[in-house]
Amino acid sequence: MRLERRRYGSHPVRLAGEPPMNDWDDDLPFGLPFTLEEYEQRIARTKAAMAEAGIDLLMVTSPENIYWLTGYRTTGYYVYQIFLLPLDGTPQFVTSKLEHECVRALSWIKTGLTVFMGEDEVAKTLEGFDATEARIERIGYEERGFWLPPRILDAVRGRWGNTATVAAGHVLEDLRRIKSPAEISCLREAARIASVGMRAGLQAVAPGRTENEVAGDVYQALMAEGGEHPAGGPYVVTGPRAAITHMLPERAVIEPGHAVYFEVGGCYKRYSGSNMRMAHVGPPGNEAAHRAATSIEALDAMLETIKPGATSQDIDRAGRSVMARGGTTEEFRHRAGYSMGVAFAPGWGEGLVNDIAEGNERPLEPGMAFHLVPMAGFRGEGNMGFSETVLVSTDGCEVLTDVPRELHIVSAG
Amino acid sequence: MRLERRRYGSHPVRLAGEPPMNDWDDDLPFGLPFTLEEYEQRIARTKAAMAEAGIDLLMVTSPENIYWLTGYRTTGYYVYQIFLLPLDGTPQFVTSKLEHECVRALSWIKTGLTVFMGEDEVAKTLEGFDATEARIERIGYEERGFWLPPRILDAVRGRWGNTATVAAGHVLEDLRRIKSPAEISCLREAARIASVGMRAGLQAVAPGRTENEVAGDVYQALMAEGGEHPAGGPYVVTGPRAAITHMLPERAVIEPGHAVYFEVGGCYKRYSGSNMRMAHVGPPGNEAAHRAATSIEALDAMLETIKPGATSQDIDRAGRSVMARGGTTEEFRHRAGYSMGVAFAPGWGEGLVNDIAEGNERPLEPGMAFHLVPMAGFRGEGNMGFSETVLVSTDGCEVLTDVPRELHIVSAG
Numbered sequence: 001m002r003l004e005r006r007r008y009g010s011h012p013v014r015l016a017g018e019p020p021m022n023d024w025d026d027d028l029p030f031g032l033p034f035t036l037e038e039y040e041q042r043i044a045r046t047k048a049a050m051a052e053a054g055i056d057l058l059m060v061t062s063p064e065n066i067y068w069l070t071g072y073r074t075t076g077y078y079v080y081q082i083f084l085l086p087l088d089g090t091p092q093f094v095t096s097k098l099e100h101e102c103v104r105a106l107s108w109i110k111t112g113l114t115v116f117m118g119e120d121e122v123a124k125t126l127e128g129f130d131a132t133e134a135r136i137e138r139i140g141y142e143e144r145g146f147w148l149p150p151r152i153l154d155a156v157r158g159r160w161g162n163t164a165t166v167a168a169g170h171v172l173e174d175l176r177r178i179k180s181p182a183e184i185s186c187l188r189e190a191a192r193i194a195s196v197g198m199r200a201g202l203q204a205v206a207p208g209r210t211e212n213e214v215a216g217d218v219y220q221a222l223m224a225e226g227g228e229h230p231a232g233g234p235y236v237v238t239g240p241r242a243a244i245t246h247m248l249p250e251r252a253v254i255e256p257g258h259a260v261y262f263e264v265g266g267c268y269k270r271y272s273g274s275n276m277r278m279a280h281v282g283p284p285g286n287e288a289a290h291r292a293a294t295s296i297e298a299l300d301a302m303l304e305t306i307k308p309g310a311t312s313q314d315i316d317r318a319g320r321s322v323m324a325r326g327g328t329t330e331e332f333r334h335r336a337g338y339s340m341g342v343a344f345a346p347g348w349g350e351g352l353v354n355d356i357a358e359g360n361e362r363p364l365e366p367g368m369a370f371h372l373v374p375m376a377g378f379r380g381e382g383n384m385g386f387s388e389t390v391l392v393s394t395d396g397c398e399v400l401t402d403v404p405r406e407l408h409i410v411s412a413g
Numbered sequence: 414m415r416l417e418r419r420r421y422g423s424h425p426v427r428l429a430g431e432p433p434m435n436d437w438d439d440d441l442p443f444g445l446p447f448t449l450e451e452y453e454q455r456i457a458r459t460k461a462a463m464a465e466a467g468i469d470l471l472m473v474t475s476p477e478n479i480y481w482l483t484g485y486r487t488t489g490y491y492v493y494q495i496f497l498l499p500l501d502g503t504p505q506f507v508t509s510k511l512e513h514e515c516v517r518a519l520s521w522i523k524t525g526l527t528v529f530m531g532e533d534e535v536a537k538t539l540e541g542f543d544a545t546e547a548r549i550e551r552i553g554y555e556e557r558g559f560w561l562p563p564r565i566l567d568a569v570r571g572r573w574g575n576t577a578t579v580a581a582g583h584v585l586e587d588l589r590r591i592k593s594p595a596e597i598s599c600l601r602e603a604a605r606i607a608s609v610g611m612r613a614g615l616q617a618v619a620p621g622r623t624e625n626e627v628a629g630d631v632y633q634a635l636m637a638e639g640g641e642h643p644a645g646g647p648y649v650v651t652g653p654r655a656a657i658t659h660m661l662p663e664r665a666v667i668e669p670g671h672a673v674y675f676e677v678g679g680c681y682k683r684y685s686g687s688n689m690r691m692a693h694v695g696p697p698g699n700e701a702a703h704r705a706a707t708s709i710e711a712l713d714a715m716l717e718t719i720k721p722g723a724t725s726q727d728i729d730r731a732g733r734s735v736m737a738r739g740g741t742t743e744e745f746r747h748r749a750g751y752s753m754g755v756a757f758a759p760g761w762g763e764g765l766v767n768d769i770a771e772g773n774e775r776p777l778e779p780g781m782a783f784h785l786v787p788m789a790g791f792r793g794e795g796n797m798g799f800s801e802t803v804l805v806s807t808d809g810c811e812v813l814t815d816v817p818r819e820l821h822i823v824s825a826g
Contacts (some may be wrong), residue, residue: 029665052486074659075645075646076658076659077759078760078762078764079760079764097746098746099659100746102658102659102660116532116769117748117768118772143563144493144564145562146560146561149557149559150556151580155565189503212639212641215642216632216636216637219632220629223628223662226623227570229646229662234642241444244488244519245487245515246487246511246512246515247487248488249641251639276552333511334509335513346757351492357531377514
């Protein structure tokens, strides 16, 4: 498929650190994240995978998959949208009328239908199927994803039959697993931004401050560095509350003796890098110091194990065995890592794409990226975890985040 | 249903502006947002609505509905979770093992099943159904929502039959529409925080700064004021880019002559208040001034029309007719407002709960809350919009956000 060039409006816009808009190729879409050639390759590979799986038309519903295929991004994905990619035919994007300018300005998409107040998004979706002018016998959909409302899938099955729809999440998950050079550049920048945010956060810790105040400083640093609104966090959680996984700041006050948990993601062109670090207010006791050393040792063990050919499960085991030797078993209650790449809120991980976990025997390949997270929560006490975002290289891995891997001690006075 | 009291861990945690944890009722759950009595009432009303609709068991999957019913919150809703509420029987929560502490510490839920790496979440869900020990003939699900993966609904239908599952999104949407006094307190605080963030943003505008730098200042102000990570934004978009709806900061530089679009949401106990304002770098031309005056006049017209008994459609028409008189028709391409209440990313609106829109003839009632958004995008030029978060009162409405309703002029020098 050859994509056509075009531009948005007639006014120049200057983006920091990039040439002004009017120096660009005038015919490029206004805000396409990568070259048209990059998208042409992605579409060609997607169609090859569809043909392989015997799928005539792919219903693409997750914001990450839509962005990866088209460049289109919006915060409006709380409203129903669907990208219909036929093997042979015209792609159609069905979305809210409000998003029309967004589609036009940010992606290569030129064909679709919009839904206005009171209009029926189910009927519009079926119209979209017709507008592809494709032969439609087998329809792929994202069976594990969240973004396909039941009534839409029911309507598609009502028209083409229950057996016409096939689970096809794997088509795009498989393709997104290994990053292109252009994607790797974004991951590097996202990880750099995440590291700047983390350093700002560690510096901002002081007894008497709230989690929220410190998180505000982190976010400001992320954005001042050129970061975008991150897909999650920043997480800043102090003392015993930090044992509650996936807690965001809720006005708790940092006290002497607290360990303060940080997990900070940076975002660039919707690609994410992330890192975890810990601050301690006053000198840590023996147990906190031991737990910190254990997490760091587990992280080191995983970094040493990563190389092409090792399996995801190998990496999980390398970290988990160190944690267990350090006395942490039941408290380390999650996968040891997950794929990093394109992400929209609420999470920056590509969990459906790849996990570092027991049972995943997929071999690592150069160009895969992961967030490694040997973190443990201790009920009533707090948690302890250090993490890095890494890129699998030809003979090992490269750590993309860059903050000293140590417990950051803050004066309790 | 009587809920049991209990507490989390043994360590006191001090929350800013609230009494220290160890002064609270020791048996309260650690981080329950409201009193147990509030939740008992919500559950009783939900069960009454289920009985009315002939539903034996409700599959609750959206993070907002789960939070509203149980107090449970996590950023981990990118992983599958489901709360099963039987009419008669034991509620069950099925979630990732990682979330176990979160459930225990933040909600009244005591019964459920966790899914660990490699375990089958479909099978665990069906186990959860069994664990309710309820009679299960008619099962309600959220047909318009995003959070029920197709393979879960397929498995439920596979076991109980296609006709056993019934569209039931309305059960909780109806109940969430009118806010309790405790919820209204949270909306007030969220709107106050949003206003502080907006003032900080308007003050931070200067030519040469990037959208991202200004958004960083907004976020810092929101958090320093005690706000939580907002469900969306902050939106800061400058010049022609602002015509692209739902655009977040992407490093564009603020230039003399730009109108800068702000939409800032505050968050308190996951309740949201929001407001839109505009800054202009240098004196606005006649057209920008006219567009600003039109949006403000439309907002005023809506505020004057709101009262119990008026319909949502009446309010939309009041705003839309002013916009049309001002020359803005096609550019105002969305509903004129939406319900505000509980929200998790990606959006702070309760779109499924209630809209201010043509075709919605539902009468307004005291305790409803809305974000009124007469905003328009002008291709290649930018946008213009002013908004407020309001509460329907017994004889009109109360505006909860509090920033001067005017175009904020910034020196271009």
